[in-house]
Amino acid sequence: QKEVEQDPGPLSVPEGAIVSLNCTYSNSAFQYFMWYRQYSRKGPELLMYTYSSGNKEDGRFTAQVDKSSKYISLFIRDSQPSDSATYLCAMSERGGSNYKLTFGKGTLLTVNP
Amino acid sequence: EAQVTQNPRYLITVTGKKLTVTCSQNMNHEYMSWYRQDPGLGLRQIYYSMNVEVTDKGDVPEGYKVSRKEKRNFPLILESPSPNQTSLYFCASRIAGQETQYFGPGTRLLVL
Numbered sequence: 001q002k003e004v005e006q007d008p009g010p011l012s013v014p015e016g017a018i019v020s021l022n023c024t025y026s027n028s029a030f031q032y033f034m035w036y037r038q039y040s041r042k043g044p045e046l047l048m049y050t051y052s053s054g055n056k057e058d059g060r061f062t063a064q065v066d067k068s069s070k071y072i073s074l075f076i077r078d079s080q081p082s083d084s085a086t087y088l089c090a091m092s093e094r095g096g097s098n099y100k101l102t103f104g105k106g107t108l109l110t111v112n113p
Numbered sequence: 114e115a116q117v118t119q120n121p122r123y124l125i126t127v128t129g130k131k132l133t134v135t136c137s138q139n140m141n142h143e144y145m146s147w148y149r150q151d152p153g154l155g156l157r158q159i160y161y162s163m164n165v166e167v168t169d170k171g172d173v174p175e176g177y178k179v180s181r182k183e184k185r186n187f188p189l190i191l192e193s194p195s196p197n198q199t200s201l202y203f204c205a206s207r208i209a210g211q212e213t214q215y216f217g218p219g220t221r222l223l224v225l
Binding site: 032041045103104 | 155203216
């Protein structure tokens with residue numbers, strides 16, 4: 001089993017829809033969870049960052065972590081065409097000098113006007 | 114503007130011809146890292162550096178070298194590129210003690 005699993009999609013939704021993106025993981029030592037957004041031909045940019053379990057909201061975006069199920073989600077409300085991008089989940093375990101990030105493979109999202 | 118820059122953005126080369134991809138950050142970050150991104154494989158770490166003169170291997174270091182002589186620069190060196198190193202490369206940096214990384218715009222490399 002890979003450390004981080006993420007459905008690559010593609011996912012296509014109409015403008016205004018609620019989008020749910022998910023990742024599962026196998027390493028119970030992961031404590032820090034991130035979502036990156038990557039537009040075509042650009043580098044990933046940090047979208048959301050959460051520590052341990054729970055929810056975090058930022059505008060139209062909500063990140064959810066369920067450590068008991070080893071499952072994280074990103075919800076996008078009122079999705080816009082400008083949200084069309086690849087969304088990468090990433091996670092790390094505290095400890096060790098690398099603070100290595102382990103990434104999912106990314107989900108390609110298209111929001112249609 | 115706080116940023117990570119990479120040069121060149123696009124590069125076509127031939128097998129065996131040494132090349133260097135530069136990376137520079139203006140945020141005074143201690144930690145820098147190189148990743149490659151391939152379809153179906155996602156982002157994989159090549160090398161990282163915790164600070165000047167401190168570097169270590171990531172998950173896929175074979176065929177690559179790095180150096181960190183200055184805090185702001187972290188070049189990636191391919192001594193003898195091969196076609197399997199055709200990929201999209203990203204440099205990233207972060208502040209020591211924080212997990213969030215800031216990525217450069219990417220360098221698309223084609224090795225013929």
